[in-house]
Amino acid sequence: xxxxxxxxxxxxxPEGAIASLNCTYSDRGSQSFFWYRQYSGxxxxxxxxxxxxxxxxxxxxxxxxxxxxxxVSLLIRDSQPSDSATYLCAAYSGGGADGLTFGKGTxxxxxx
Amino acid sequence: xxxxxxxxxxxxxxxxxxxELRCDPIxxxxxxxxxxxxxxxxxxxxxxxxxxxxxxxxxxxxxxFFAVRPExxxxxxxxxRTERGDSAVYLCASSPNGxxxxxxxxxxxxxxxx
Numbered sequence: 209x210x211x212x213x214x215x216x217x218x219x220x221x222p223e224g225a226i227a228s229l230n231c232t233y234s235d236r237g238s239q240s241f242f243w244y245r246q247y248s249g250x251x252x253x254x255x256x257x258x259x260x261x262x263x264x265x266x267x268x269x270x271x272x273x274x275x276x277x278x279x280v281s282l283l284i285r286d287s288q289p290s291d292s293a294t295y296l297c298a299a300y301s302g303g304g305a306d307g308l309t310f311g312k313g314t315x316x317x318x319x320x
Numbered sequence: 321x322x323x324x325x326x327x328x329x330x331x332x333x334x335x336x337x338x339x340e341l342r343c344d345p346i347x348x349x350x351x352x353x354x355x356x357x358x359x360x361x362x363x364x365x366x367x368x369x370x371x372x373x374x375x376x377x378x379x380x381x382x383x384x385f386f387a388v389r390p391e392x393x394x395x396x397x398x399x400x401r402t403e404r405g406d407s408a409v410y411l412c413a414s415s416p417n418g419x420x421x422x423x424x425x426x427x428x429x430x431x432x433x434x
Binding site for chain 2: 212216239240242250251252253254257296298300302306307308309310311312313
């Protein structure tokens, strides 16, 4: 059973600080990892993807991957109130099953 | 189209009725996925199409659920004899090259079975 685990939160971070979101996955064969942002009542929006160990930066977002530890994280620098949302971590394992496995999401609140 | 389009956006139906949910993927995207999301949960995989065929339907919860994509574009998710536990947001996603690169979700259909 492939699983992706996230702390559901809520995670409360002051405006301007760094928000750190974490995720672990069970399938060592997972190849690609994604972070989706979901505002209340809306559908998930892809914000970051990462495929190899290390860091990947895109604007205020940095995704980190450690395959040995089966750990993925998302850092949001200079957090803004508009970053308040649920962040979903997803893993892709390929093979016959092409779907992504999602975690339950972490609810992030940026306090003005 | 410019994005993944799902209709209807909301559907309320009585227990035991039949419903159809429609998904129109991004033009040219061969991979299409259906997910179900319950409150407080992440999206749960239901079925994946590559072209016209269902490449993986392992996520369909039981035989009341069925999906088709006859011409390799629009897909319809069909639910027979609906139950209150089927109430959820049903999300459709499409991708040009499978799941490895992630994919784009539609706005979803909120199904409520009363």
